[in-house]
Amino acid sequence: MAKCIGVLTAGGDSPGLNAAIRAIGNSGLKAYGMRVIGFRDGFRGLMENRCIPLEGDILSGILTLGGTILGTSRDKPHKMPVGDKVQDMTEVMIDNYRRHNLEALVCIGGGGTQKNAYRLSQLGMNIITLPKTIDNDVAVTDITFGFDTALSIATDAIDRLHSTAHSHHRIIVVEIMGHNTGWLGLGAGLASGADVILIPEIPYDVKQVAEAIRRRRHRGKNFSIVAISEGALSQEDAETLVKLQEEKRAAKEEKDAKQRKKVDTALEEFRLRQATNTLRLSRELEKLTGLESRVTILGHLQRGGTPSAADRILATRLGVACAEAIHDQRFGCMVAVKGEGTILVPLSEVVGKLKLVPLDHPWVRAALETGACLGNARY
């Protein structure tokens, strides 16, 4: 009997997901004679046993489509909202995995999905993962699919903001996604020639930013583009966050439930305040420079629409390598990108790590040496 493999897409959607699904389905069937089924809406579909066969017409015409034909969700197997409760539904998922007599389950996702998939693999399921996210922050892989498309969208958006900023002699502060890393913000800022680029890896000093804008003004440039990653922090906020995280760690170690609750509340307040960071920065820059400032939050535009050629190729390569790995019985691994090739990395080496922008990365140097301000006097 043909082996059956399951596929699900979890976490935020990312351009290239359908290319990966198509590659797994086609390569699985054509090269290895495997039957492939897809679970809807991430781990929730596995729990609810909602699935479709991934073959024939369903895989046709999807290579160029954004989003995911399977749907996605951020639901975690061990913390699944069911009715008005949040429950551990892992056992139900293991039952469904067995019911379909799956040879393997492919989980396509970012850092959170890798963690959830690893938990399932530790419970005996044959798991293999692919790295996707527009944030490009998954450890051990050179790149994740979705990043290239989002980078082009953000770059194009900043290009467009340039002419209006220039015409109105304004500052435009443009917020770019990326969660807690600056790959997208730095890449788009660099590609579009943003005057200021602020990323989470380099806490900024608003005075340095204002000074850079004032210097431009003295050179006759009455407008500036500030590209800020959504996770970028001012130096003061970065210090506060480190302090709160240390307090949380200590409260955990000392098993001090009251203190832990207090720190959790403080962290939640910090996050709420952080959500308005870009607006507050814009207002402060107006005060410090005397220029008018506007904010553009690119948001989910960066995740939508047609995947770039590079992402289609990358997702297809990863999907094909995934089918081969299943055929070779290689489980508990992520198919990672290494140069022109792919390698299988044990999930234990992937989870719990964040791929930050290294401060000596060539993009950082290129931004600085072409005159961008990174908001910090040390750079």
Ligand code: F6P
């Ligand atoms: O991980 C991808 C991402 O787009 C991040 O850049 C962003 O912080 C987050 O997802 C937004 O998530 P959601 O779509 O759930 O609001």
